[in-house]
Amino acid sequence: MRLPPGSLPWLVWQDLRVTIRTFGFGKNRLWALGLYALFIVLLHGGAGMVLWTMFKIRKPMPVDKLLELSGVLLLSLEFFMLMAALLATFRLILAGRELTLHLTSPLPFRRIMAMRVLSLVAGTWAISILLVTPVANMGALLGRPVFLLAYPVTVMMAALTVAIALALMTLTVRLFGLVRARRVLQLLQAGVPLLFVLGSLVGREDAETAQAADPLALSGAGLGNWAGLLRLPALALTGDAEALLILLLLAGLSLIAAARFAAPVVLLAVQSPEQATPKAQATGASLHFDTRLFRVLMLKEWRTILRDARLAIALAAQPLLIVAFFYGNLFRGEYRLAAAVAATTFFAAQLSQYVSNLMISAEESPALLGSAPQPRSLLIACKCVAALAPVLAMMLLAAIWAAVQDPWTGLVCLVCGFGAGFCACAIEVARPYPVTRRSFVQVASAKRNRDPLDILSVLAMQFGWAGAAWFLAIGSLWGAAIVLLVVLVPFFEWWRDANRQALLGY
Amino acid sequence: MTAALQLRGVARTFDGKQAVDGLDMRIERGEFYALLGANGAGKTTTLRMIAGLLQPDSGSIEVLGHDLVKQPIAAKQRLAFLPDEPLLYGKLRCTEYLEFVAGLWGVDGRVAEKKGEELLRWLDLWDARGNYCENLSRGMQQKLTLAGALIHDPALLILDEPLTGLDVAAARRVKDFLSQLVRDGLTVLFTTHILEVAERMASRIGLIRSGRLIAEGTLDELRARYGADDSTLEELFLSATGPETSA
Numbered sequence: 001m002r003l004p005p006g007s008l009p010w011l012v013w014q015d016l017r018v019t020i021r022t023f024g025f026g027k028n029r030l031w032a033l034g035l036y037a038l039f040i041v042l043l044h045g046g047a048g049m050v051l052w053t054m055f056k057i058r059k060p061m062p063v064d065k066l067l068e069l070s071g072v073l074l075l076s077l078e079f080f081m082l083m084a085a086l087l088a089t090f091r092l093i094l095a096g097r098e099l100t101l102h103l104t105s106p107l108p109f110r111r112i113m114a115m116r117v118l119s120l121v122a123g124t125w126a127i128s129i130l131l132v133t134p135v136a137n138m139g140a141l142l143g144r145p146v147f148l149l150a151y152p153v154t155v156m157m158a159a160l161t162v163a164i165a166l167a168l169m170t171l172t173v174r175l176f177g178l179v180r181a182r183r184v185l186q187l188l189q190a191g192v193p194l195l196f197v198l199g200s201l202v203g204r205e206d207a208e209t210a211q212a213a214d215p216l217a218l219s220g221a222g223l224g225n226w227a228g229l230l231r232l233p234a235l236a237l238t239g240d241a242e243a244l245l246i247l248l249l250l251a252g253l254s255l256i257a258a259a260r261f262a263a264p265v266v267l268l269a270v271q272s273p274e275q276a277t278p279k280a281q282a283t284g285a286s287l288h289f290d291t292r293l294f295r296v297l298m299l300k301e302w303r304t305i306l307r308d309a310r311l312a313i314a315l316a317a318q319p320l321l322i323v324a325f326f327y328g329n330l331f332r333g334e335y336r337l338a339a340a341v342a343a344t345t346f347f348a349a350q351l352s353q354y355v356s357n358l359m360i361s362a363e364e365s366p367a368l369l370g371s372a373p374q375p376r377s378l379l380i381a382c383k384c385v386a387a388l389a390p391v392l393a394m395m396l397l398a399a400i401w402a403a404v405q406d407p408w409t410g411l412v413c414l415v416c417g418f419g420a421g422f423c424a425c426a427i428e429v430a431r432p433y434p435v436t437r438r439s440f441v442q443v444a445s446a447k448r449n450r451d452p453l454d455i456l457s458v459l460a461m462q463f464g465w466a467g468a469a470w471f472l473a474i475g476s477l478w479g480a481a482i483v484l485l486v487v488l489v490p491f492f493e494w495w496r497d498a499n500r501q502a503l504l505g506y
Numbered sequence: 507m508t509a510a511l512q513l514r515g516v517a518r519t520f521d522g523k524q525a526v527d528g529l530d531m532r533i534e535r536g537e538f539y540a541l542l543g544a545n546g547a548g549k550t551t552t553l554r555m556i557a558g559l560l561q562p563d564s565g566s567i568e569v570l571g572h573d574l575v576k577q578p579i580a581a582k583q584r585l586a587f588l589p590d591e592p593l594l595y596g597k598l599r600c601t602e603y604l605e606f607v608a609g610l611w612g613v614d615g616r617v618a619e620k621k622g623e624e625l626l627r628w629l630d631l632w633d634a635r636g637n638y639c640e641n642l643s644r645g646m647q648q649k650l651t652l653a654g655a656l657i658h659d660p661a662l663l664i665l666d667e668p669l670t671g672l673d674v675a676a677a678r679r680v681k682d683f684l685s686q687l688v689r690d691g692l693t694v695l696f697t698t699h700i701l702e703v704a705e706r707m708a709s710r711i712g713l714i715r716s717g718r719l720i721a722e723g724t725l726d727e728l729r730a731r732y733g734a735d736d737s738t739l740e741e742l743f744l745s746a747t748g749p750e751t752s753a
Binding site: 286287288289290291292293295296297299300304307308364365367368369370371372373374505506 | 589597622635
């Protein structure tokens with residue numbers, strides 16, 4: 001079927017095609033596709049096993065309990081969706097250049113805006129694919145077709161989320177003007193993961209008392225306290241026709257209304273992009289330079305990350321959400337300290353990997369560093385210290401906190417946190433992935449040339465250190481065995497190097 | 507006296523394609539040398555090898571008497587490179603950028619402050635010194651990159667299309683600035699597609715084709731070799747490199 005050029009479906013397809021193509025598979029296309037297929041099959045297998053066990057062993061869950069469980073899952077998903085929607089909406093007014101080509105065409109603005117809003121919904125919904133697809137498909141295969149309702153429900157949630165993001169953007173621009181809206185939106189985005197963490201922690205003590213009375217009490221999971229917020233989609237998931245209809249109406253109408261009010265704001269931003277960029281003020285009357293190499297490199301690295309809203313938010317959000325999930329859902333019972341140490345170790349590995357990748361591989365001006373009279377090894381060493389220093393400082397604080405409660409766990413936290421940080425950085429040094437900052441923001445582009453085996457190495461290192469921390473914290477020697485294995489990962493990557501360092505350009 | 511730059515049999519291939527093919531070139535100190543050639547002739551590859559960003563497959567490059575492969579640090583210490591795209595960090599302010607570059611070249615803080623202020627004022631960037639680099643116009647970015655290149659007082663300046671994106675006034679200012687620097691003893695090697703600039707500014711011109719230097723000399727020497735006395739550089743260029751090519 002050929003879509004009529006210029007029509008809304010055609011525009012949406014063109015937009016989505018560009019996005020889909022950022023998910024490149026590099027040179028080893030077949031190998032990569034095979035691995036991804038295997039990953040999806042494994043996910044389906046895992047979901048199938050969990051569901052089969054639930055269906056077999058458990059008695060039918062009371063409706064209230066089911067709603068609460070669905071609510072917690074949907075709420076977790078909603079946070080990720082909201083992050084994605086805010087980020088994409090944010091780009092809509094700050095990177096308006098993306099729409100320049102469309103706006104110079106004879107197409108009506110309303111259609112262009114509709115295209116972008118539908119793309120936003122698709123992009124936001126895509127966040128949930130890995131979580132929703134295996135559960136929905138396997139649930140249906142195991143004789144519960146109602147599980148397929150996860151697809152429409154999450155699509156409607158994505159539409160609602162985009163409507164919220166658009167409304168927030170419109171309100172912010174109307175209240176603060178285009179220039180200040182940038183800062184306010186940054187704060188809003190940073191606030192989402194913070195809200196998630198707080199939501200996970202508030203009311204914990206009451207929840208633990210409730211849990212003692214009823215071991216299945218989800219309120220002990222922190223987020224269970226707020227699951228009621230998403231009662232409507234949770235109800236829709238159970239097949240309630242009335243809830244489905246209301247959700248559909250709510251999502252559709254709110255999206256149309258939000259897009260209607262956001263359109264003039266987007267048009268304003270696109271037509272005057274310079275207004276959306278804050279201008280810096282002049283500094284003092286004379287210059288004051290301190291040109292020590294490590295100082296200038298450290299400042300350069302952190303300034304270029306923290307001043308870039310998208311990088312800073314990604315930096316804050318990614319590990320925070322992971323940690324929030326661990327703390328919110330596993331931080332209870334006799335193993336709660338072990339879970340906290342494992343989560344903190346995972347956080348150290350994830351953060352170090354992200355920052356090292358940014359600083360070492362996504363160097364903005366490799367030609368400047370390459371032409372400077374400094375050995376590359378020294379520059380990379382300075383970058384490693386710049387990347388690791390804040391992570392290790394945080395790990396030290398976490399270790400002290402753990403040691404106050406249990407000295408052995410504190411030691412485990414220190415060793416595993418530092419080990420994970422060093423390992424993540426060492427992998428980046430051994431086998432860097434040169435990317436531009438621009439493509440780094442679009443995570444898919446940053447990973448397009450990655451060998452799937454490299455991704456597996458990083459995941460093995462992250463989960464390996466977290467697992468080691470868990471086992472060591474509960475006193476199992478399996479942890480020591482895992483440590484011996486994961487410290488080999490950077491050497492493995494170094495062995496596979498294939499002169500990738502030369503690709504850094506400096 | 508050693509030459510500012512000496513290339514001997516420099517060659518470089520990319521995926522089997524010969525980008526630079528046994529290039530020999532010598533530039534004396536204080537010269538203003540223009541390297542001209544069509545797109546894909548090997549100009550940028552040559553400059554990137556001289557700047558130490560690419561290793562030659564064979565041959566040697568000496569910068570002020572230092573072998574670039576054996577003594578890269580000493581060679582780069584007195585060298586500055588400006589590619590056609592500004593070497594900036596969007597999220598750094600102009601002053602932070604200059605401080606960073608001075609740190610990379612190991613320039614003392616006080617010396618860098620003085621030199622930085624002088625350069626910013628001379629290049630009309632003083633009032634914009636607190637702006638983020640990404641907020642500057644293309645011409646201002648080019649001028650800021652030039653200021654960064656000069657902050658460590660180099661002896662050899664390598665410029666790849668230095669006037670790209672500059673308006674008429676800014677281009678004139680940069681040209682005057684470079685001429686003044688050459689009069690003060692700086693050696694400049696530059697590429698350009700604007701032949702009128704090479705004609706007016708360069709003391710010597712090299713023509714490169716398929717990675718080889720096919721002609722070299724002053725404008726008068728090239729005229730004597732390729733055309734009549736009143737030939738423009740454009741006519742000489744086309745005569746030497748063939749009518750199908752462009753500068």
